[in-house]
Amino acid sequence: EPEVTQTPSHQVTQMGQEVILRCVPISNHLYFYWYRQILGQKVEFLVSFYNNEISEKSEIFDDQFSVERPDGSNFTLKIRSTKLEDSAMYFCASRGDGNTEAFFGQGTRLTVV
């Protein structure tokens, strides 16, 4: 069964460092998302991406965040200068065209120290 894959599964970084989280969406999907979940809290929307551009973003997705689809398969989330409060699980999700259902990757646990 096709699935969304994310790497790494766990990333530890020092405050102020840049991190890149990687995702390979399901191959025929066209809509890509990043969500995050701080420990014990709700899953929160960060950004959606379609046709090589951001279609929606939340207030959380400020100038420190960026997304990119550098090739035909990868979708990345970059955090330019990490803060302690960026520590969370980051989930990538994808959705097919004409379909409303989004499927999530297994997540990257980001720990900022």
Added chain:
Amino acid sequence: QKEVEQNSGPLSVPEGAIASLNCTYSDRGSQSFFWYRQYSGKSPELIMSIYSNGDKEDGRFTAQLNKASQYVSLLIRDSQPSDSATYLCAVDSGAGSYQLTFGKGTKLSVIP
């Protein structure tokens, strides 16, 4: 501010019983409604979607939607210990937006 509310639980049911999970949402423009299951430390796993008023059944799961009351529910029949997880209600933003707003989830514990 779009809100999705769920009882946090824990909801404990004996094995074989029906578990009933509820969710209310604030945005009347929402058109798509989803239930995800999340095991501890894992990612959300889609189990049901529903788009129109009424019931939708898939195996042991039944989703119910009442747009007038802004209410979504999930029934799990013949509950199994493997169903023990947190169940997340998620709602889209409507108007062609598939950005999901999640509830905090209801933790279900099925007692053998």
